[in-house]
Every structure is written in C-alpha cells, then in structure tokens.
Amino acid sequence: MAGAKLTKHALSVAKNVTEEPGVKPELLPVLKECIRSYETAVHNYQDAVNAFPRRDTGTMNSMFSAVIIDIGDCEDAVSGHAFESPLSSIGTRLTHMTSNCLAIVSLLD
Structure with a gap:
C-alpha cells in the first residue's frame, strides 16, 4: 500500500x-x-x-514489474533533456519499494 500511495504522490x-x-x-x-x-x-x-488476497502471484509479478517499467519510461523521457526532474528521487524510491514487493511476492510461491 505504501508503494501505491507513493505512486499517487508522484x-x-x-x-x-x-x-x-x-x-x-x-x-x-516530457512531463505529460x-x-x-x-x-x-x-x-x-x-x-x-x-x-494479493487471491494470492495471484502471477498478476502481482506482472503488475509490479510493469510499475518499474512505467517509472523507467518517465526517466527515459526526462533523460534526453537538460533539466532536473522533480520525479527522479521519487522514482528511485518507488523502484526500490516495488523491487521489495517483487521479492515478497517471490516468497509467497
């Protein structure tokens, strides 16, 4: 839930x-x-x-992996421009949180 909240904040x-x-x-x-x-x-x-309540690890893995890709898409769009993105630090934190979610999901199998 913390990752979902941080995603909404971003x-x-x-x-x-x-x-x-x-x-x-x-x-x-770029911002759009x-x-x-x-x-x-x-x-x-x-x-x-x-x-999660269904223990559908396949969906959880897919969705969390997609979140990491989504964050990367934004960072890729920003990287070609000479400005400091206010989303970079949030994106880094969110990527780490989402990676932790993926690790937890792997323990559910």
Missing part, C-alpha cells in the same frame, strides 16, 4: 509541475509522458494490491 507532483508558471514549452510533452507513465503505474499498483 503523479500529483508531475501534474503540479506542468501547471507551474514559467515551465518551458519544450518540457511539457511522465503523467501517463505514473497514471499507468497507479493502475498497475492497484491491480497488484487487488491480486
């Missing part, structure tokens, strides 16, 4: 950054890509959480 940060005055127009498509990535990550986390 999505909120991404949305807020796009609304800040003075945001460079060339960064808007991050918003899409984190929206998908929120759904993937929810699907993983919903699969």
Whole structure:
C-alpha cells in the first residue's frame, strides 16, 4: 500500500509541475509522458494490491514489474533533456519499494 500511495504522490507532483508558471514549452510533452507513465503505474499498483488476497502471484509479478517499467519510461523521457526532474528521487524510491514487493511476492510461491 505504501508503494501505491507513493505512486499517487508522484503523479500529483508531475501534474503540479506542468501547471507551474514559467515551465518551458519544450518540457511539457516530457512531463505529460511522465503523467501517463505514473497514471499507468497507479493502475498497475492497484491491480497488484487487488491480486494479493487471491494470492495471484502471477498478476502481482506482472503488475509490479510493469510499475518499474512505467517509472523507467518517465526517466527515459526526462533523460534526453537538460533539466532536473522533480520525479527522479521519487522514482528511485518507488523502484526500490516495488523491487521489495517483487521479492515478497517471490516468497509467497
């Protein structure tokens, strides 16, 4: 649940950054890509959480792995531009948390 909460926070940060005055127009498509990535990550986390009571480890593995990819997609979009992403530190923390979730799921088998 902590990972799902942090994912929602990252999505909120991404949305807020796009609304800040003075945001460079060339960064808007990048930030919108991050918003899409984190929206998908929120759904993937929810699907993983919903699969837990059923002990559906296949779904949990797939959804948690997809979250890591979603975060990476945002980071990849940002990496080609010369600006400090406010999502990088959150993305790193979230990737570690999600990796821990994957490790826990492997213990359920």
